[in-house]
Amino acid sequence: MNCEFPDTAISVAGITNYIQSLLEEDKILRQVWITGEVSSANHHRSGLFFTLQDPDGTAAIKCVAWNTQVAKLMQIPAVGEQLIILGSIRLYPQRGEYQLTVWQALPAGVGLQALRYQQLRNRLLSEGLFDEERKRPLPVHPQTIAVVTSPTAAAWGDIQKTLKHRYPGLQVLFSPATVQGEQAPESIVKAIARVEKDGRAEVLILSRGGGAVEELACFNDERVVRSVAECSIPVITGIGHQRDESLVDLVADVCVHTPTAAAELVVPALSELYAQHQQRIDALYDAVYEVKITATNQLQTLRNRLQRVGLDRQVKQEMQKLGWKRQQLVQVTSRRSQQATQHLEMLRQKLATLDPKAVLQRGYAVVRQENGAIARTATQLTVGQDLLVQLGQGEVKVKVVEVTKTQKD
Numbered sequence: 001m002n003c004e005f006p007d008t009a010i011s012v013a014g015i016t017n018y019i020q021s022l023l024e025e026d027k028i029l030r031q032v033w034i035t036g037e038v039s040s041a042n043h044h045r046s047g048l049f050f051t052l053q054d055p056d057g058t059a060a061i062k063c064v065a066w067n068t069q070v071a072k073l074m075q076i077p078a079v080g081e082q083l084i085i086l087g088s089i090r091l092y093p094q095r096g097e098y099q100l101t102v103w104q105a106l107p108a109g110v111g112l113q114a115l116r117y118q119q120l121r122n123r124l125l126s127e128g129l130f131d132e133e134r135k136r137p138l139p140v141h142p143q144t145i146a147v148v149t150s151p152t153a154a155a156w157g158d159i160q161k162t163l164k165h166r167y168p169g170l171q172v173l174f175s176p177a178t179v180q181g182e183q184a185p186e187s188i189v190k191a192i193a194r195v196e197k198d199g200r201a202e203v204l205i206l207s208r209g210g211g212a213v214e215e216l217a218c219f220n221d222e223r224v225v226r227s228v229a230e231c232s233i234p235v236i237t238g239i240g241h242q243r244d245e246s247l248v249d250l251v252a253d254v255c256v257h258t259p260t261a262a263a264e265l266v267v268p269a270l271s272e273l274y275a276q277h278q279q280r281i282d283a284l285y286d287a288v289y290e291v292k293i294t295a296t297n298q299l300q301t302l303r304n305r306l307q308r309v310g311l312d313r314q315v316k317q318e319m320q321k322l323g324w325k326r327q328q329l330v331q332v333t334s335r336r337s338q339q340a341t342q343h344l345e346m347l348r349q350k351l352a353t354l355d356p357k358a359v360l361q362r363g364y365a366v367v368r369q370e371n372g373a374i375a376r377t378a379t380q381l382t383v384g385q386d387l388l389v390q391l392g393q394g395e396v397k398v399k400v401v402e403v404t405k406t407q408k409d
Helices: 012-024 112-126 154-166 184-198 213-220 222-229 247-251 259-266 270-309 312-354 356-361
Strands: 032-043 047-053 060-066 081-092 097-110 144-149 171-176 203-208 235-239 254-256 366-368 386-390 395-399
Touching (some): 112 222, 184 203, 203 259, 213 235, 254 259
Parallel strands (some): 144 171, 235 254
Antiparallel strands (some): 366 386
16 A cells, blocks of 8 residues: 655754744743642752642643742742743744743642641641541551552552562452552542451551652542551551651551552561561570579589588488479479470471462462463463463463363353
């Protein structure tokens, strides 16, 4: 099939130059006053870059005040401030983006978003939602935890990696949610509700990676804050920001600054638990040895005393008492030693059972989909889908040629 290009087709540079001329030569855009709220601001070597947005968050524009102009501004842009900006629109062909070059910035009062945030914070504070008394401790050894975050975010991968390294065999329930944008608050509330309805999780991690202030707005939404406050299980937040503390952080039972830190805090390291238990066993052996030495010394002391008294009847009575105490000590020591040995063997067997490689060595295999998720039922698979089968030694890539569904499925 022949395809003829129209004579009017122009290059990317051509259309960009045309748009640039429209924007930069427009009389209104060459000197325009704009009012809005500063949602983010960053100082660079070349100047001050910030974002100006409407109070309701429906529109935003990138702005720059070059270093030669910053000192002339009546108000230095800062997050949360409402400003009136005088500037001109400029387009950058390399990025195909436009931004406002700032000439002057005038104060226009406290930003509406910052005011709304403070009003909501004060109201929640008066209701006692931030009180330390209502915060619950995390379970010491949870067997099932839930994670609410975006399935495409790096935070989910960091949490999975940390949990697998620290506590192999832990059951993790993933409840996906959108954690940025207008749909995020409702999505997070529904994800938390799914976890509660399931009923298996003992603790919940709510997390996302870092981002600009406006990208984390969902964690200051009243719906999300109240959902976390009313959650029936303890909630730990791991939201990747260091400078600002969200309302969700304040109402959560525990808050840390990164998803990885949340995963490290929610479960202990199994290797550390084993080392602690081994230390207890060693301490028990030392204690038993000390008791034995003390009993032996006491027995010798009594023997010396009996030899000095020379009374056969008292000697026999004391010998019987010592024999009974020795037998009792041996029984107690033997029982404690046996219990400690059994406990140690149980932990060793548990570690061996939890080792996924040991399961593979017995002839089992792990079937994973292309995204790394374990295939558990036939209904998850489709004909033609590529799968990765992990054996005791090596891996095999296979393709699904037929899916047989059981009556139960």
